[in-house]
Amino acid sequence: MSSRSENLLIVADSDHDANMLYATGMFVPDPFIFLRLRGKNFIVMSDLEIDRARQQAAHCRVLSLSNYQKKLRAHGIKQAGFAQIIQTILREKKIGTVFVPQNFPLGLATELQRLHVKVKVKPEFFSERELKSPAEVKKVSAALMMAEVGMAEAMQALKSAKVSRDRRLMLRGAPLTSEKLRSIIDCAILQAGGLAAHTIVAGGKQGCDPHETGHGQLFANELLILDIFPRSQKTGYFGDITRTVVRGRASEAARKLYDTVLRGQLLAFKKIRAGVSTSDIHQAILGLFEQAGYKTGRRNGRMQGFFHGTGHGLGLEIHEAPRIGSTSRGVLKAGQIVTVEPGLYYPEIGGVRIEDVALVTNRNARNLTQFEKVLEL
Numbered sequence: 050m051s052s053r054s055e056n057l058l059i060v061a062d063s064d065h066d067a068n069m070l071y072a073t074g075m076f077v078p079d080p081f082i083f084l085r086l087r088g089k090n091f092i093v094m095s096d097l098e099i100d101r102a103r104q105q106a107a108h109c110r111v112l113s114l115s116n117y118q119k120k121l122r123a124h125g126i127k128q129a130g131f132a133q134i135i136q137t138i139l140r141e142k143k144i145g146t147v148f149v150p151q152n153f154p155l156g157l158a159t160e161l162q163r164l165h166v167k168v169k170v171k172p173e174f175f176s177e178r179e180l181k182s183p184a185e186v187k188k189v190s191a192a193l194m195m196a197e198v199g200m201a202e203a204m205q206a207l208k209s210a211k212v213s214r215d216r217r218l219m220l221r222g223a224p225l226t227s228e229k230l231r232s233i234i235d236c237a238i239l240q241a242g243g244l245a246a247h248t249i250v251a252g253g254k255q256g257c258d259p260h261e262t263g264h265g266q267l268f269a270n271e272l273l274i275l276d277i278f279p280r281s282q283k284t285g286y287f288g289d290i291t292r293t294v295v296r297g298r299a300s301e302a303a304r305k306l307y308d309t310v311l312r313g314q315l316l317a318f319k320k321i322r323a324g325v326s327t328s329d330i331h332q333a334i335l336g337l338f339e340q341a342g343y344k345t346g347r348r349n350g351r352m353q354g355f356f357h358g359t360g361h362g363l364g365l366e367i368h369e370a371p372r373i374g375s376t377s378r379g380v381l382k383a384g385q386i387v388t389v390e391p392g393l394y395y396p397e398i399g400g401v402r403i404e405d406v407a408l409v410t411n412r413n414a415r416n417l418t419q420f421e422k423v424l425e426l
């Protein structure tokens with residue numbers, strides 16, 4: 050936890066920096082200064098943002114950037130940058146040391162140290178971000194609903210698609226490609242108030258590379274991975290959902306692969322609760338897959354089987370603590386939100402990944418995802 054007595058400093062824009070958004074609760078596209086000094090929050094804002102900041106960040110005392118620049122000009126500093134302003138505020142408060150996050154700008158840290166401000170890196174800056182409040186659970190659930198809206202549109206498009214003689218999927222007389230289906234998903238999410246980036250629509254062999262977004266013609270009777278992870282435009286929280294489907298008939302090998310991954314996900318949900326080791330959960334799924342005859346390792350120069358983690362924390366970042374994987378450390382805590390997304394990948398069959406989002410409680414995992422799981426459409 051961030052101790053209230055620690056003096057904290059962040060300089061970043063809150064559009065992209067999750068710690069800054071968490072600290073201030075408002076979106077600002079340009080870098081600005083946040084300080085928590087002796088338990089009180091301060092933000093230094095330009096004239097452009099100052100009135101909005103007073104409304105949207107009422108828990109922070111808003112300081113005027115232009116007032117500090119004027120003050121420093123009076124002392125002969127013509128071009129007062131963030132370093133001089135931070136130094137001035139800290140001197141006013143009689144504070145000499147601040148803790149910063151790991152991604153703090155090196156140039157600014159060097160400048161501050163030249164001005165005799167001690168800068169110390171705090172690796173787990175807001176470790177309390179791991180434990181979600183009831184309000185945050187609602188925000189993640191709302192972002193998940195946006196993902197589900199996109200998924201529903203994708204399913205509808207696939208069901209509506211006609212199958213040509215050579216198994217190509219055609220939608221309204223035009224080829225249904227990964228790009229076209231992705232645009233259908235992303236537009237639906239935009240209308241629902243979310244922003245989708247790098248949505249995965251990967252069919253056949255493409256689905257065997259878990260981060261391949263997918264490209265080109267989609268075909269009937271082959272596995273298709275749809276992985277959708279939008280960010281709410283209103284709150285900045287993420288949703289994340291994956292379904293694997295076949296338009297048409299799944300082969301026996303594809304069906305068996307799908308059923309095994311589904312069993313792996315059910316096992317994870319049975320195991321997830323506060324106090325359970327994250328690596329134990331992952332190892333249990335790996336063991337189930339091996340027992341079913343699905344080995345993990347390198348074959349013909351590429352990885353096959355289950356070669357990514359079981360899940361990751363979800364919140365203001367798409368990937369945040371904790372991790373559930375072979376090298377992850379520690380135990381789950383009540384209040385964490387994690388993805389549960391085992392997968393199996395073999396180029397001769399295709400890839401299968403099924404992902405829901407779980408809220409960790411003392412007794413079990415509460416599935417926040419509502420969307421059904423169906424293999425064949």
